[in-house]
Amino acid sequence: QQPVQSPQAVILREGEDAVINCSSSKALYSVHWYRQKHGEAPVFLMILLKGGEQKGHEKISASFNEKKQQSSLYLTASQLSYSGTYFCGTVSYNTDKLIFGTGTRLQVFP
């Protein structure tokens, strides 16, 4: 039931790009993306609803494939501040529960 994210971890140099994937076994109403830095609370990045995508931040965008029940987060020209653990969160139809994915740890080095 918990969405599965891949990869589990990513190491980047500044300026490199990354893609994080989120896959669910359930039909999805929405997909949320959050970033959590060590010792801090999750911070909302963006939400994707049926039929579209919403860009929440510059150089960070996402897509939502409803048929495949998958979402991908794209980070371009990574910055040191992008380091942290990225979680997708999914909401299925007929429920208000946000279920967080397994997480992807991203580290960006100079």
Next chain:
Amino acid sequence: DTEVTQTPKHLVMGMTNKKSLKCEQHMGHRAMYWYKQKAKKPPELMFVYSYEKLSINESVPSRFSPECPNSSLLNLHLHALQPEDSALYLCASSPRTSGAYEQYFGPGTRLTVT
């Protein structure tokens, strides 16, 4: 003001103690949540309040007792906890409970049960 505040930041309690966690938001949100997060794991939903009424209880043990005194406040009362309950407890709020709305998280209370 897009802030969710939580107190205390840290809490150490014995297994026989009674303590409470507090969460507050002034964004006019009508949905509030409690999550539990263990180290290197994703947050796990515990409770959802919608318009000050409990709408979801994820089969949480009765030693955790939530309370929503008004639309801005959310409490989590703790009693007779176990060491495995040690975790980061996160509060969140959103305009409504619909999956169309983002959730804003507080900084959390790091709980240690001895």
